Structures are given as C-alpha cells and as structure tokens.
Amino acid sequence: MDFQLNEEQLQLKKSVREFAEREIAPHVMEWDEASQFPLATIKELGKLGLLGIIFPPEYGGAGMGYVEYVTAIDELSRVDGSVGIIVAAHTSLCSNHIFLAGNETQKKKYVSKLATGEFIGAWGLTEPSSGSDAGSARMSAVRKGNNWVLNGTKHFISYADVADFIILFAASGVEETSKGTKKKITSFLVDKGTPGLDVRMGPHSVSHRGFHHCELVFNNCRLHKRQVLGEVHRGFDVANQWLGATRLTVATQCVGRAQRAIEMATQWAATRKQFGKTIGEFQGTSFKLADMATEIEAANLLCLQTAWKTDQGTATDADYAMAKLFATEMLARVTDQTVQIFGGMGLMEEVGVERLWRDARVERIWDGTSEIQRHIISRSLLRPLQ
Numbered sequence: 001m002d003f004q005l006n007e008e009q010l011q012l013k014k015s016v017r018e019f020a021e022r023e024i025a026p027h028v029m030e031w032d033e034a035s036q037f038p039l040a041t042i043k044e045l046g047k048l049g050l051l052g053i054i055f056p057p058e059y060g061g062a063g064m065g066y067v068e069y070v071t072a073i074d075e076l077s078r079v080d081g082s083v084g085i086i087v088a089a090h091t092s093l094c095s096n097h098i099f100l101a102g103n104e105t106q107k108k109k110y111v112s113k114l115a116t117g118e119f120i121g122a123w124g125l126t127e128p129s130s131g132s133d134a135g136s137a138r139m140s141a142v143r144k145g146n147n148w149v150l151n152g153t154k155h156f157i158s159y160a161d162v163a164d165f166i167i168l169f170a171a172s173g174v175e176e177t178s179k180g181t182k183k184k185i186t187s188f189l190v191d192k193g194t195p196g197l198d199v200r201m202g203p204h205s206v207s208h209r210g211f212h213h214c215e216l217v218f219n220n221c222r223l224h225k226r227q228v229l230g231e232v233h234r235g236f237d238v239a240n241q242w243l244g245a246t247r248l249t250v251a252t253q254c255v256g257r258a259q260r261a262i263e264m265a266t267q268w269a270a271t272r273k274q275f276g277k278t279i280g281e282f283q284g285t286s287f288k289l290a291d292m293a294t295e296i297e298a299a300n301l302l303c304l305q306t307a308w309k310t311d312q313g314t315a316t317d318a319d320y321a322m323a324k325l326f327a328t329e330m331l332a333r334v335t336d337q338t339v340q341i342f343g344g345m346g347l348m349e350e351v352g353v354e355r356l357w358r359d360a361r362v363e364r365i366w367d368g369t370s371e372i373q374r375h376i377i378s379r380s381l382l383r384p385l386q
Contacts, residue, residue: 003304009068016050016072020079028080032355035209037162039120042086046117050076051091055099059107060115066245066307070252074300077256081359082208084256088249089158090114094121096242097167098189101230106189110165122163124190124216126156139218141170141186146225148172148188150196150218156366160199160214166190168216169235187235189227196221207362243367244320245310250367251327252303254360258296258327258334261356265289265338279341288337295334299327318380325373328363335360 005013024041031038045051053069055061062068069091077084095114098106098121113119130136139152150170160166172186190197202213230237266289269280279285306323309315335357339346346353364370 003301003308005067005071009071012064012068013071013075016075017078019048020076020083024076024079024083029349029352029355031080031082031210033209033349035204035212037159037210037212038080038083038086039162041083042090042120043117045076045083045087046115049115051087051117052095052115054091055095055111055115059099060112065311066248067304067311070248070303070307073249073252074256074259074303077253078260081253081257081356082210084253085208085250086159086211088246088253089123090121092242092246092249093123094167096245097123097187098229100242101187101237102189105226106229110189113164119164120159120162122157122160122166122214124154124157124160124166124168126154128153128155137169137171137183137185139168139170141172141188143172143225144222148186148223148225148228150188150190150221150223152218154216154218155202155213157202157214157216159212160216161201161212164192166192166216167229172233172235184233185235186232187229188223189229190221190223191227194221194223205362207359244315244317247320247324247367247373248303248306248310248315250363251299251306251323254327254331254363255296255300255303257356257360258292258299258331261331261334261338261353262289262292262296264353264356265292265341268342285341288341292334292337295330299323299330302326316380318377321368321373321376324368325370325377328360329370331360331363 023044027038030036049062050072052059052061053064053072054066057063073084073088076087095111098110102110110119110121114121127137127139129138139150139154141148141150152170157166168188168190169185170188171183173184174181175184196219198217198219200215200217202215205213269285269289270278272279280289302323306315306319309319338353339357342351342353345351348354
C-alpha cells in the first residue's frame with residue numbers, strides 16, 4: 001500500500017493550491033465578515049473541473065478517484081474551510097446522491113450541470129424536531145394521482161438560498177417492524193421556484209459564516225412523480241454509499257484547515273519573543289507543535305487510506321466514522337492549541353486564528369455527531385461477537 005501521490009495527483013495538488021492562494025485567500029476574511037456565500041468562486045471551480053472530479057466524463061466529470069478528490073478538498077480547505085466544505089457537500093451530498101440513486105434522465109439533467117458548476121444543489125434532510133434521527137422526519141409527502149403534495153419545514157439547509165434545486169427527504173408512509181412503527185422516507189428533486197416552496201434565511205451561525213443556513217417551508221407544494229429520486233418509500237437506500245463519502249470529505253477538510261493552523265502557529269512561535277527568547281524555544285510551546293504535527297499527520301494518513309479503500313470498493317462505515325471522528329476532534333485540539341500559542345492575539349479577528357477555531361466547532365456535529373461515529377465504530381466491533 002503506497003500513499004505517495006503520483007505525478008498526476010501532485011500536479012492536481014499544485015494547481016489547486018495555486019488557485020486557492022491566488023483566487024480565494026485574498027477574500028477569506030471579507031467573505032467571513034460579510035457572511036457572503038462565494039458563489040462566483042464555486043462556479044469557477046466548476047469550470048476548472050473541481051466539482052466533478054469523481055464522476056465519469058459523460059456526466060461532465062473528470063473520471064478521477066477519491067484520492068484525487070480528497071487531495072483537492074484538502075488544498076481548498078487549507079486556505080478556506082468554508083469553500084472546502086461547500087465543494088464537498090455539493091459533490092458528495094448532491095451530485096453523488098443523484099448519480100447513485102437517479103435514473104438516466106435525472107443524471108443527465110442534474111449531475112452534468114452540478115459537475116460543471118452550472119447548477120448548485122442543496123440537501124434537505126434536517127428538521128427542527130429531527131437532527132441525527134432522520135427517520136423521525138415530520139415533513140410529509142402524500143401521493144395524489146401523478147403528483148406528490150409536500151407539507152412541512154426543514155432547517156439548517158446549507159446555502160439553499162443560492163441553490164438551483166434541493167434534494168428533499170419526506171415521510172411518505174409507515175410500516176410495522178419488530179421494533180415498532182417506522183416511517184417510510186422518499187427523496188425528491190425540488191427545483192428552485194416550485195410553487196408552494198418558501199426559502200427563508202435561518203439563524204446566523206458562528207461557524208462557516210458564508211455557508212448560509214436556510215429554512216424551507218413547504219405548503220401544499222406539488223411535485224410530479226418524475227421528481228422522485230430513487231424508489232418510492234426507499235429514500236435512504238443508498239445512504240451507506242454516499243453518507244460515508246461525505247464523512248470522509250468532512251475529515252479531509254479538517255486536515256487542510258489544521259495544516260493552515262500549524263503553519264500559522266509555527267511562524268508565530270518562531271518569531272514571537274518573550275523573556276529574551278522566541279516562544280518556540282520553550283517546551284511549553286514546542287511540545288504543543290510536536291503533538292499538533294503528529295495528530296495532523298495521523299489524520300491525513302487515515303483520510304488517504306479511507307480514500308484509497310473507497311476507490312478499491314472496500315471502505316466500511318467504520319472506516320468513514322473513524323476518519324471523521326479522529327480528524328474533527330484533531331482539528332478542535334489543533335485550533336485550540338493555536339489560539340493558546342498566539343495568546344490574546346489569537347482571539348483577534350484580524351489575525352485569522354479565531355476563525356479557524358470558531359469554524360472547527362461544527363465539524364463534530366454535522367454529518368453525524370462524534371457520539372454517532374463512536375456508536376458506528378463500536379457496533380462494528382461488537383456485532384460479530386453477538
């Protein structure tokens with residue numbers, strides 16, 4: 001098993017880094033302060049082929065693998081975690097879901113335009129009364145002839161205000177199981193401007209300020225049956241295929257941001273003087289840097305291994321859970337230690353460290369909390385013995 005990047009992968013890494021430093025870095029603080037979604041930049045990434053890395057050329061993609069994908073996410077996130085997570089969500093949640101579950105007409109209409117940046121897609125799962133427990137969704141979908149009528153509310157729907165369509169999950173029926181009544185879930189493709197859909201800006205988050213959170217209110221919204229994504233009542237059937245990959249990209253962008261944090265911390269430690277010495281000469285600081293570097297390297301290798309397994313078709317839910325759990329908690333520790341090394345200056349907005357620290361907090365929550373990742377991992381260990 002060799003995780004040394006080949007020449008093509010190294011060239012991709014170099015070109016993405018150059019683009020990020022040139023086109024993204026100068027605007028990061030501006031976007032953050034204005035809570036601005038970087039739409040023009042995301043569209044440009046589509047033109048460069050970075051939104052369709054993992055999809056076949058016939059769907060507008062580059063036909064590359066997950067190792068290339070996480071390499072690009074890593075480099076984008078090193079400069080701006082918000083851009084990294086937008087690309088990851090756009091690709092893994094929206095494009096990949098349609099690619100795996102959609103029919104040929106849907107793939108041609110949506111995936112091709114998502115891969116090139118012509119379309120921006122949002123993903124509508126979370127509700128005010130259901131977060132991690134997606135199966136308890138209250139949003140209803142009732143069939144009326146050739147149409148479905150949707151009613152209910154979604155929240156924490158990222159950048160739905162700029163999206164061209166939304167992948168929506170709604171309760172479309174119930175079934176009896178050995179554990180009691182269970183809701184059947186159907187997923188739909190809802191185009192922007194569909195009558196009965198109201199998109200509203202949600203509350204402001206301290207993490208990823210440009211990554212807007214919206215509320216979706218459906219009031220007798222009618223969709224034709226051709227807007228069903230996948231099979232009726234089986235909206236979660238491909239969940240294990242796309243959600244794992246999404247968790248991998250969350251882990252990867254955490255590695256990229258941690259790399260930026262340690263770069264800043266090391267530079268500060270090498271130049272900031274106290275008591276006649278640079279603070280990096282004190283073990284209290286140098287040991288922090290050593291621990292940070294070790295954790296970042298471990299998280300990076302874990303992400304690369306999981307990406308390689310994904311390309312080989314051998315990655316498991318536990319692999320994805322381990323990558324997300326370790327990388328997100330690593331980022332929390334690294335950014336916290338970076339603030340500590342900077343001291344009071346670490347909390348000043350102009351420096352940029354507090355943004356890394358602030359943005360890190362949500363990673364242990366979305367796409368499955370740390371507690372859920374531990375449950376997945378422990379279940380994979382115990383199930384064979386029960």
